[in-house]
Amino acid sequence: MRTSTRLAALALLVALVAVFAFIATRPPGVPSPTTGPTSSPAVSPTSAASPSAVADACARDNLETMTAGKLTIGTDNPAFPPYFLPRAGGNTEPWDPAQGDPTTGEGFESAVAYAIADELGFAKEDVTWVVVPFLNAFQPGEKDFDFDINQVTFTEERTAGADLSDGYYFGNQAVVVRADGPFASAKTITELKAAKLGAQVGTTSLATIEEVIQPTQEASVYQSNDDAIEALGNEQIQGIVVDLPTAFFIVNVQTSGNAIVGQIGPDAGADPEHFSVVLEKDSPLTDCVNQAIAALADAGTLEALAEQWLPDKDVPELQP
Amino acid sequence: MRGSRRRSIAIAAVSSVAFLAAIGFAIVNAPGWPRVRDSFFNLEVFAESWPVMLRSFGVNVQLFLIAEVLILGWALVIAVLRSTPGPVFFPIRVLAMVYVDVFRALPGILVIFILGFGVPALRLPGVPRDPFFWAVVALVLLYSAYVSEVYRAGIESVHPSQTAAARSLGLGQLQALRYVVLPQAVRRVIPPLLNDFIGLQKDTVLVSFLGTVDLFNRAQIRQSATFNYTPYLVAALIFLVLTIPLARLTDWLVARDARQRAVTGGVR
Amino acid sequence: MSAGGEALRIEGLHKSFGALEVLRGIDLTVAAHEVVCLIGSSGSGKSTLLRCINLLEPIDAGRVVVEGEDITAPGVEVDRIRRKIGIVFQAFNLFPHMSVLGNVTLAPRKVLKRSRAEAEDEADALLARFGLADKRHEYPDRLSGGQQQRVAIIRALAMRPSVLLLDEVTSALDPELVAEVLDVVRELAAGGMTMLIATHEMGFARDIAHRVGFLDAGRILEQGPPSEILSAPKEPRTRQFLQRIIQAGRL
Numbered sequence: 001m002r003t004s005t006r007l008a009a010l011a012l013l014v015a016l017v018a019v020f021a022f023i024a025t026r027p028p029g030v031p032s033p034t035t036g037p038t039s040s041p042a043v044s045p046t047s048a049a050s051p052s053a054v055a056d057a058c059a060r061d062n063l064e065t066m067t068a069g070k071l072t073i074g075t076d077n078p079a080f081p082p083y084f085l086p087r088a089g090g091n092t093e094p095w096d097p098a099q100g101d102p103t104t105g106e107g108f109e110s111a112v113a114y115a116i117a118d119e120l121g122f123a124k125e126d127v128t129w130v131v132v133p134f135l136n137a138f139q140p141g142e143k144d145f146d147f148d149i150n151q152v153t154f155t156e157e158r159t160a161g162a163d164l165s166d167g168y169y170f171g172n173q174a175v176v177v178r179a180d181g182p183f184a185s186a187k188t189i190t191e192l193k194a195a196k197l198g199a200q201v202g203t204t205s206l207a208t209i210e211e212v213i214q215p216t217q218e219a220s221v222y223q224s225n226d227d228a229i230e231a232l233g234n235e236q237i238q239g240i241v242v243d244l245p246t247a248f249f250i251v252n253v254q255t256s257g258n259a260i261v262g263q264i265g266p267d268a269g270a271d272p273e274h275f276s277v278v279l280e281k282d283s284p285l286t287d288c289v290n291q292a293i294a295a296l297a298d299a300g301t302l303e304a305l306a307e308q309w310l311p312d313k314d315v316p317e318l319q320p
Numbered sequence: 321m322r323g324s325r326r327r328s329i330a331i332a333a334v335s336s337v338a339f340l341a342a343i344g345f346a347i348v349n350a351p352g353w354p355r356v357r358d359s360f361f362n363l364e365v366f367a368e369s370w371p372v373m374l375r376s377f378g379v380n381v382q383l384f385l386i387a388e389v390l391i392l393g394w395a396l397v398i399a400v401l402r403s404t405p406g407p408v409f410f411p412i413r414v415l416a417m418v419y420v421d422v423f424r425a426l427p428g429i430l431v432i433f434i435l436g437f438g439v440p441a442l443r444l445p446g447v448p449r450d451p452f453f454w455a456v457v458a459l460v461l462l463y464s465a466y467v468s469e470v471y472r473a474g475i476e477s478v479h480p481s482q483t484a485a486a487r488s489l490g491l492g493q494l495q496a497l498r499y500v501v502l503p504q505a506v507r508r509v510i511p512p513l514l515n516d517f518i519g520l521q522k523d524t525v526l527v528s529f530l531g532t533v534d535l536f537n538r539a540q541i542r543q544s545a546t547f548n549y550t551p552y553l554v555a556a557l558i559f560l561v562l563t564i565p566l567a568r569l570t571d572w573l574v575a576r577d578a579r580q581r582a583v584t585g586g587v588r
Numbered sequence: 589m590s591a592g593g594e595a596l597r598i599e600g601l602h603k604s605f606g607a608l609e610v611l612r613g614i615d616l617t618v619a620a621h622e623v624v625c626l627i628g629s630s631g632s633g634k635s636t637l638l639r640c641i642n643l644l645e646p647i648d649a650g651r652v653v654v655e656g657e658d659i660t661a662p663g664v665e666v667d668r669i670r671r672k673i674g675i676v677f678q679a680f681n682l683f684p685h686m687s688v689l690g691n692v693t694l695a696p697r698k699v700l701k702r703s704r705a706e707a708e709d710e711a712d713a714l715l716a717r718f719g720l721a722d723k724r725h726e727y728p729d730r731l732s733g734g735q736q737q738r739v740a741i742i743r744a745l746a747m748r749p750s751v752l753l754l755d756e757v758t759s760a761l762d763p764e765l766v767a768e769v770l771d772v773v774r775e776l777a778a779g780g781m782t783m784l785i786a787t788h789e790m791g792f793a794r795d796i797a798h799r800v801g802f803l804d805a806g807r808i809l810e811q812g813p814p815s816e817i818l819s820a821p822k823e824p825r826t827r828q829f830l831q832r833i834i835q836a837g838r839l
Binding site: 012135139140157158160161198201202206218219220221222223227228230231233234235236237 | 333336437440441443449450451528529530531532533537540541543544545546547
């Protein structure tokens with residue numbers, strides 16, 4: 001290259017680098033606009049600390065839902081049992097006909113959702129369901145649901161982008177393996193370290209593999225649990241980690257030849273996990289939803305629903 | 321004379337810098353910019369993501385190095401089969417043509433799902449299940465279809481008088497192809513071959529759908545851990561840093577080769 | 589193998605390209621060590637005839653016999669025949685990606701299975717004989733047209749053919765380069781090489797040819813010694829043709 005061209009190219013390169021550095025290091029000069037619709041303060045001038053005023057804030061007509069008088073709930077499609085059961089005679093659109101239909105009210109999360117709706121004062125007919133891909137629910141940004149219920153495990157990081165409610169289900173991750181495979185009789189985390197494990201991307205299941213099990217081979221990461229299950233069936237991986245109710249569904253209903261080898265609880269050093277309902281960040285509904293969940297817990301409803309819809313077979317805890 | 325050239329360069333440099341600065345200023349002051357900046361250009365996330373992402377990129381690199389070698393070979397076989405004259409070879413020519421048509425038509429992700437999940441599901445004895453293996457197979461099948469057409473174009477661009485001269489000396493059809501036509505053909509199609517090679521490098525991310533943690537999968541994992549899109553930018557940068565120098569290197573190689581041997585004759 | 593000293597015999601050769609019949613019954617014999625020149629206007633079929641002899645073009649009717657062997661019979665191994673017949677083209681057709689040495693030694697090594705050393709020794713001898721020894725490592729694009737054509741001839745000679753076909757080998761050359769190529773051909777003729785030469789160079793034809801054939805509209809209209817054909821042709825069309833050549837200053 002001639003000197004003149006080389007100089008020009010160099011100047012251009014320097015300019016590009018300077019611009020990038022400039023862009024990357026400038027602190028936000030313009031105040032960031034608030035995310036979502038301008039929300040009125042959760043505490044109205046008259047509410048202060050009086051209990052009756054707080055309760056009124058959660059009265060149905062005061063709730064700032066997306067559509068007045070209606071409650072919009074989100075979950076992913078397909079909606080898997082035992083969290084959502086199929087409708088006799090065929091699922092309503094758009095719910096995958098092979099799995100569950102949230103509008104039935106049957107299935108653990110469907111039942112819990114309608115129970116929360118009822119606490120908030122919404123009748124069954126006032127509830128609409130929308131499809132929300134799992135990962136989208138708690139990404140930062142505007143939401144098109146009032147709350148989302150989808151086996152979302154509470155993590156501190158996820159609260160950065162959304163509001164997560166108090167827990168409505170407390171449970172552990174579990175490991176599913178081939179019933180005729182080399183890990184079918186594993187009793188400890190140490191034994192599982194040698195396994196090739198897999199999980200869905202972005203889940204606490206994956207985090208459990210990396211932080212609690214710490215296998216010697218890198219885990220496989222799939223776009224969906226279905227792909228992971230496929231790989232397990234093909235013996236491309238030797239175990240998948242999913243929450244316990246999902247593990248039951250996989251082993252008893254969805255596939256054959258698999259078995260739950262154990263659940264990963266405090267014995268193995270795992271932190272206790274719970275499912276939360278997801279709301280938009282700083283949503284005005286969060287407090288009220290938490291109150292509803294508290295009421296359901298106190299009344300024993302959550303426990304009853306878990307007993308009704310989730311298998312209660314004892315699954316041993318994996319030892320370290 | 322030299323003064324005026326220096327002045328032109330100076331003007332070009334100043335105007336480029338001014339232009340870029342203007343764009344930069346406009347971007348930085350646009351509404352919503354701070355959120356974009358935090359989401360995509362977050363230095364902290366960049367710093368903690370790029371080492372682990374570069375490591376995962378090793379999977380992509382292995383994949384395209386292995387696949388590229390196999391593609392260059394397999395595509396040549398197909399191109400030669402397709403060009404072999406004579407009525408007895410008709411079924412082979414047709415098969416080669418069908419192969420090219422089929423694999424140019426199919427989307428890569430479809431092929432990789434069929435091969436990466438579907439074939440292992442058959443549980444045939446002796447058939448590998450490793451996702452990396454099937455990713456290589458899928459990429460080779462797909463890209464050989466394109467590359468064989470590039471080879472064919474190269475072969476057809478070599479004047480028939482070259483083949484005539486070679487055959488007149490007593491060289492067989494395959495010998496003429498191997499010693500006379502192909503060396504000339506391949507040199508001519510290096511730019512389009514590079515094009516396909518770059519495409520291949522990008523398509524190695526298909527392996528992520530089979531569970532293997534490559535650059536793309538790692539970017540997703542990082543993104544969902546941080547709720548930040550900067551890891552995707554890191555991935556983009558890694559691809560740029562890989563392909564752009566490769567393109568310039570190839571340009572240089574082709575130019576040097578052209579200087580060394582200009583093509584002669586071949587009118588009749 | 590030669591039957592009565594015949595290197596090449598063509599009988600009743602017909603060749604058409606689609607509807608156009610280019611060769612309409614060619615009969616020609618070339619004895620061993622004989623030099624036969626073919627003259628005729630463009631389109632008369634000279635090139636086609638040569639390409640048919642060397643089986644680059646399939647013929648429609650007739651036969652070609654080389655050293656007693658019918659090479660147009662079905663089932664003949666084309667590659668083997670082509671070793672016996674050398675051809676040099678108007679456009680040289682050297683392999684641009686190989687050096688001069690590479691060009692000359694390719695066929696001897698790959699077809700005759702000579703070792704590299706053997707092939708290179710022979711090539712060097714030929715190159716030296718024709719004054720191109722210092723060009724052995726050059727690539728074709730660095731040679732003049734005359735040098736390239738000489739290399740093309742040497743390349744054909746390296747296969748030790750029984751018959752050499754030369755297709756207008758000087759027509760693409762600048763006038764000042766023609767002489768060096770003709771000198772090579774002259775030397776080959778003096779050495780007894782059997783050659784069939786298509787050419788426009790009448791003076792050259794008169795010098796080296798034992799016989800000259802005038803090809804007109806796909807037939808050999810007349811043939812005979814150069815003194816006869818070039819100075820006192822019998823056929824009016826031959827006379828016409830030569831008239832034009834003389835007017836063009838090429839005789």
